Amino acid sequence: MKQCHLVIRESEKGKAVYADADIRKGEFVCEFTGPVCTMCEYKNMHDPLNNHYLQIDEDLFMGPSGNADDLINHSCNPNGGLVYRDGRIEFIAIRDIRKGEELSFDYSTTMDEDCWEMDCLCGEENCRGKVRDFKHLPRVLQEKYIALGVVLPYIVKRIKTRS
Numbered sequence: 001m002k003q004c005h006l007v008i009r010e011s012e013k014g015k016a017v018y019a020d021a022d023i024r025k026g027e028f029v030c031e032f033t034g035p036v037c038t039m040c041e042y043k044n045m046h047d048p049l050n051n052h053y054l055q056i057d058e059d060l061f062m063g064p065s066g067n068a069d070d071l072i073n074h075s076c077n078p079n080g081g082l083v084y085r086d087g088r089i090e091f092i093a094i095r096d097i098r099k100g101e102e103l104s105f106d107y108s109t110t111m112d113e114d115c116w117e118m119d120c121l122c123g124e125e126n127c128r129g130k131v132r133d134f135k136h137l138p139r140v141l142q143e144k145y146i147a148l149g150v151v152l153p154y155i156v157k158r159i160k161t162r163s
């Protein structure tokens with residue numbers, strides 16, 4: 001897998017991924033990879049309490065790769081986000097990240113599945129308490145993530161169709 005600047009360590013939340021170098025805003029950090037399956041297959045295969053699947057299109061999910069990309073945690077105040085480019089899912093920095101900082105993205109930026117949510121323990125001041133589908137985020141936050149380019153295209157399309 002194409003990646004750089006990562007190290008996996010145990011944290012109080014379980015395994016987490018940290019920057020092992022300073023990373024500049026906008027910089028590519030790693031690619032998300034894994035076996036692709038349909039919504040129906042996903043519903044049969046994922047473990048709701050330890051879910052490493054990522055919804056990548058209307059009816060497509062990406063399963064765990066076994067690499068660091070599975071272990072990047074959610075945060076309500078993330079330092080990274082996922083960009084869909086040329087059929088690939090890339091994790092990029094959305095602000096400057098210091099060496100040693102934990103990497104995170106907002107899971108809601110990839111969620112529009114109506115069937116899964118999780119309690120959030122990120123501990124950030126702006127923590128929403130629950131991680132839910134993108135459509136449930138406050139409008140201002142939706143627009144911020146869309147402007148940063150870190151919302152997967154199928155969700156942006158759905159949001160624009162609805163409004």
Ligand SMILES: [Zn+2]
Nearest residue numbers: 076120122127
């Ligand atoms: Zn949170």
